[in-house]
Amino acid sequence: xxxxxxxxxxxxxxxxxxxxxxxxxxxxxxxxxxxxxxxxxxxxxxxxxxxxxxxxxxxxxxxxxxxxxxxxxxxxxxxxxxxxxxxxxxxxxxxxxxxxxxxxxxxxxxxxxxxxxxxxxxxxxxxxxxxxxxxxxxxxxxxxxxxxxxxxxxxxxxxxxxxxxxxxxxxxxxxxxxxxxxxxxxxxxxxxxxxxxxxxxxxxxxxxxxxxxxxxxxxxxxxxxxxxxxxxxxxxxxxxxxxxxxxxxxxxxxxxxxxxxxxxxxxxxxxxxxx
Numbered sequence: 001x002x003x004x005x006x007x008x009x010x011x012x013x014x015x016x017x018x019x020x021x022x023x024x025x026x027x028x029x030x031x032x033x034x035x036x037x038x039x040x041x042x043x044x045x046x047x048x049x050x051x052x053x054x055x056x057x058x059x060x061x062x063x064x065x066x067x068x069x070x071x072x073x074x075x076x077x078x079x080x081x082x083x084x085x086x087x088x089x090x091x092x093x094x095x096x097x098x099x100x101x102x103x104x105x106x107x108x109x110x111x112x113x114x115x116x117x118x119x120x121x122x123x124x125x126x127x128x129x130x131x132x133x134x135x136x137x138x139x140x141x142x143x144x145x146x147x148x149x150x151x152x153x154x155x156x157x158x159x160x161x162x163x164x165x166x167x168x169x170x171x172x173x174x175x176x177x178x179x180x181x182x183x184x185x186x187x188x189x190x191x192x193x194x195x196x197x198x199x200x201x202x203x204x205x206x207x208x209x210x211x212x213x214x215x216x217x218x219x220x221x222x223x224x225x226x227x228x229x230x231x232x233x234x235x236x237x238x239x240x241x242x243x244x245x246x247x248x249x250x251x252x253x254x255x256x257x258x259x260x261x262x263x264x265x266x267x268x269x270x271x272x273x274x275x
Contacts, residue, residue, distance in 0.1 A: 028094030032058030056182025201233025
């Protein structure tokens with residue numbers, strides 16, 4: 001792992017104030033901080049928010065050191081230090097959930113809560129869709145990803161949402177804007193990490209921070225039972241978002257924002273170690 005000074009600096013979007021708790025929003029593979037905007041718009045009136053673009057995603061730079069989950073977590077910790085964030089709740093969607101766990105493990109003194117949102121317990125062979133798998137192929141894959149009509153990309157993203165939910169147009173281009181090294185590197189890094197590490201529930205259980213697991217009732221990628229099992233193993237509170245799929249923060253931002261606000265309030269009501 002390179003020195004912290006050598007890790008590229010993430011693009012971070014800071015907003016809100018009023019609460020002693022900082023809510024850190026981490027997106028998933030081939031997404032960006034924009035996926036959290038509908039939730040952030042509701043939370044910013046009572047909480048301080050930090051939304052990040054992970055390395056190689058959104059407006060953050062590519063990484064000369066690769067895109068391992070640990071590398072991404074170190075970059076998130078550096079962002080927390082830069083914004084002097086303590087008593088933080090780190091929220092991770094999908095791949096971002098793994099990064100949230102690693103962030104809490106690296107900087108436990110800064111993290112009071114962890115929220116995993118539809119986080120992959122494993123990667124099945126058909127988990128990311130035909131177009132996404134095609135994009136991983138050498139040569140022709142990157143060309144297919146960059147030249148596919150937006151309408152086709154939008155249809156290919158259907159599995160990330162509940163049936164009949166249309167992916168917002170402004171989110172469709174996130175994966176298309178990624179460079180090949182960051183797109184392929186991030187996906188392969190996630191696979192390596194999940195092949196190597198223990199189950200998510202066990203990793204969550206070993207962290208001192210309080211835990212919340214949020215899951216879409218109609219997740220087509222990893223069904224609801226996976227979330228329930230993870231929460232039970234971790235000793236986490238479990239919250240089901242009805243009638244939505246793998247991306248509840250996009251499909252039902254009101255419900256997710258409410259769950260996060262309630263979780264933050266419960267932590268603020270608890271004494272800290274300093275008290």
